[in-house]
Structures are given as structure tokens and as C-alpha cells.
Amino acid sequence: MLINTPYDLVIKNGRLIDDTIVDITINQGKIVAIAPSLSHSAKQQLDLRGRHYVTAGWIDAHTHCFAHSPIYHDDPDLIGAQLGVTTVVDAGSTGAIDIDQFYALSQQAITHVYAFLNISKIGLIRQNELSDMQNIDPLLCQTAIAKYPHFIIGLKVRLSRSVVGDNDIQPLLKAKEIQKNTGLPIMVHIGNNPPDLDDIADLLRDGDIITHCFNGKPNKILDMSGNVRRSIENAIKRGVIMDIGHGGESFSFTVAERAKSLAVYPNTISSDIYSKNRLQGPVYSLAQVMTKFLCLDYSLKRIIDSVTQNPAHILRLPNKGQLQVGYDADLTIFDLKQEKITLSDAEGNTRQSSQQFMPLASIIVGQLVITSEGYQHDFSHQ
Numbered sequence: 331m332l333i334n335t336p337y338d339l340v341i342k343n344g345r346l347i348d349d350t351i352v353d354i355t356i357n358q359g360k361i362v363a364i365a366p367s368l369s370h371s372a373k374q375q376l377d378l379r380g381r382h383y384v385t386a387g388w389i390d391a392h393t394h395c396f397a398h399s400p401i402y403h404d405d406p407d408l409i410g411a412q413l414g415v416t417t418v419v420d421a422g423s424t425g426a427i428d429i430d431q432f433y434a435l436s437q438q439a440i441t442h443v444y445a446f447l448n449i450s451k452i453g454l455i456r457q458n459e460l461s462d463m464q465n466i467d468p469l470l471c472q473t474a475i476a477k478y479p480h481f482i483i484g485l486k487v488r489l490s491r492s493v494v495g496d497n498d499i500q501p502l503l504k505a506k507e508i509q510k511n512t513g514l515p516i517m518v519h520i521g522n523n524p525p526d527l528d529d530i531a532d533l534l535r536d537g538d539i540i541t542h543c544f545n546g547k548p549n550k551i552l553d554m555s556g557n558v559r560r561s562i563e564n565a566i567k568r569g570v571i572m573d574i575g576h577g578g579e580s581f582s583f584t585v586a587e588r589a590k591s592l593a594v595y596p597n598t599i600s601s602d603i604y605s606k607n608r609l610q611g612p613v614y615s616l617a618q619v620m621t622k623f624l625c626l627d628y629s630l631k632r633i634i635d636s637v638t639q640n641p642a643h644i645l646r647l648p649n650k651g652q653l654q655v656g657y658d659a660d661l662t663i664f665d666l667k668q669e670k671i672t673l674s675d676a677e678g679n680t681r682q683s684s685q686q687f688m689p690l691a692s693i694i695v696g697q698l699v700i701t702s703e704g705y706q707h708d709f710s711h712q
């Protein structure tokens with residue numbers, strides 16, 4: 331007699347962002363079925379009663395979660411699973427010296443962790459990690475990348491005056507050399523100049539990433555007359571990626587609004603979260619950064635794509651970012667809570683939103699993690 335083994339988890343009556351209602355069956359860490367009214371039996375069942383949204387697991391493409399960085403540190407699960415984020419990408423907290431320790435720590439988290447390797451071997455132990463060119467050791471970088479091919483997914487170069495000192499564009503030229511030998515995308519941080527944004531943008535190619543793309547500092551994407559710089563227009567045409575990287579200092583509502591009026595959109599919405607801006611703002615969570623794009627009147631689909639399929643594609647994360655049979659069972663369950671909230675950008679300017687993203691649970695490789703908000707609503711027992 332054939333014994334009908336139950337599946338690991340069935341999510342009943344989940345609302346997709348196009349408002350269709352589906353059941354999702356999960357087994358051995360994979361999505362095995364998605365359809366209305368499945369009759370699968372499972373060891374664990376979660377009924378969303380058509381009320382709560384379910385999407386592919388959110389991916390935060392710019393975070394800081396190396397516990398031992400003295401300046402930007404956090405815990406992957408506090409910025410990840412606990413906030414409805416199933417994958418976090420650390421943007422250069424560690425260089426080649428600390429990458430072993432970071433890798434070991436990251437494997438203890440429930441949340442998936444990937445890393446951009448800081449081309450400065452010292453990583454973020456201080457603010458000016460690229461002020462001494464001796465800190466860039468291409469061979470050491472390449473050795474680290476070869477050792478962790480499934481963990482290191484790109485190179486990080488922070489290009490602002492406080493980081494590079496007198497070295498201007500030189501660190502990016504070095505990064506380009508390392509890129510030639512590894513093929514990895516480069517994520518550049520932009521802020522105060524020098525180096526000038528035009529010089530930075532001209533060096534970037536298809537797949538490279540500009541983070542802090544809506545910052546309000548001298549290296550913003552807009553020129554003096556409020557138009558998008560020619561260098562940025564050309565970079566976007568070449569396939570250079572625009573990433574939000576909100577952070578404590580790098581998101582301006584004014585820039586974001588002007589960009590939208592010119593039909594310039596980010597490819598990825600990310601937080602640049604770490605303990606300080608998580609606890610004290612203005613970041614708080616990826617969800618709250620996403621809510622700012624509701625204020626900007628972005629469509630729900632555009633916002634969700636920017637934290638799911640877009641980062642999965644850009645960061646080359648196979649089997650992630652889509653709710654499809656055969657994909658990893660990484661999912662985010664959330665509400666769009668109808669409640670007024672005042673939101674602050676990184677320059678102290680505020681906007682009001684009448685609704686907000688409220689993550690209730692993360693499912694990571696089929697494992698359910700209820701967020702504190704999910705518990706408050708007794709979401710697990712509905």
C-alpha cells in the first residue's frame with residue numbers, strides 16, 4: 331500500500347499582489363505547488379484567509395550585518411527574518427582579512443546572507459578604508475573570492491571624500507582590475523565628492539551598481555538644473571543598476587520625487603540598515619523604506635519587484651525572487667496596514683503615508699519565522 335506522506339507546509343488562501351487567492355505547498359525547502367484550493371495535507375498549515383499578502387521572500391540588497399565591525403554592525407536575523415526579509419546582502423562590511431570570520435558567523439543565521447567584498451582588505455573597521463591604497467591587495471581579494479564563490483557575490487567600493495581621502499578615482503580603477511579577473515559586479519557607494527559622480531559613472535558597465543542613487547549630497551544624480559546628469563543617463567542606458575541604499579544619510583524625498591517625474595526608477599530598493607539606523611531611524615526596516623515608495627505613489631508591483639525578482643536577477647541568486655514551482659521556499663507574508671505614518675528621509679524631510687508595509691512572517695527554506703507584529707496579531711493561530 332502506498333503511504334501518502336504529508337508535505338512540510340501548506341499556506342492556505344494567500345493573497346498575491348494581483349489579489350488572486352492561492353494555496354502554496356512547500357516541501358524539502360522548495361515550492362512544489364501553487365494553485366487555488368489545493369487539497370494537500372501537510373505537517374504544518376498556515377491559513378492567511380485571503381487577507382494577508384504572500385510574495386517571494388524579500389531580498390535586501392544593501393545591509394551591514396558583520397557583528398564585529400566597530401562602525402556598522404548588526405545581526406543578520408534582526409535585519410532579516412525578524413523584519414520579513416529572507417535574504418540580506420552585506421555591502422562591504424568586511425574585506426579579505428575578516429571574510430573568514432564573517433562567513434562563519436553568517437552561517438549561524440536563519441536568514442540567507444551574501445556579501446559584497448570590500449576591496450579594502452581591512453573592511454569597515456574605520457570610515458576611511460580606502461585612504462591608503464596599500465589597503466587594496468588584488469591577489470588577497472581574488473583568493474577570498476575563489477574560497478567563497480557562493481557567498482561573495484560582488485565587490486564594494488565606497489567612493490566618497492571621507493573614505494578615499496586624496497585618492498580620487500584610483501580605488502575604482504583597482505576594483506576594475508579585480509573585476510577583470512573575477513567577473514563580479516561592482517557596487518559603488520556615492521556621496522560627497524571628490525571623486526566626482528560623472529567620473530565614477532563613466533567607468534561602470536552593465537551589471538555594476540550605484541548605491542545611494544537618491545542621495546541628496548553633491549554627488550546626486552541630478553544636475554544644477556534638476557535634470558538627470560548625462561553621465562547617469564548614459565550609465566542607465568548601458569545597464570548600470572540603480573540601488574536605493576537608504577541609510578542614515580543617503581535618501582532624499584526631493585531627489586526621489588524629481589527622479590520619478592523624469593521616469594527614473596531604482597532597480598532595487600534596499601535599506602543600508604545596521605543597528606543604529608534600525609533602532610533610531612531613519613531606516614528602521616526594509617519594510618519602512620518600501621513604505622516610502624508608497625508615498626511616492628509607486629505601484630505595489632514595482633515596489634515588490636524591487637525587493638524580489640530584480641535583486642535576485644541582478645545579484646545572480648538562482649532559485650530566489652519568484653513565487654514559482656521549483657524555486658526556493660523563501661516567502662514573505664505581510665499586511666498593507668491602513669494606518670497613517672509620518673516618514674522621514676535622511677535629510678529630516680517628512681512625508682505622510684496612509685498605509686504601510688507590515689511584515690508578519692518570513693519563511694526561509696520552508697522554516698516559518700513569525701515577526702513580532704505577526705505575534706501581536708496572533709497571526710500564527712488564525
Ligand SMILES: [Zn+2]
Nearest residue numbers: 392393421602
Ligand atoms: Zn552601506
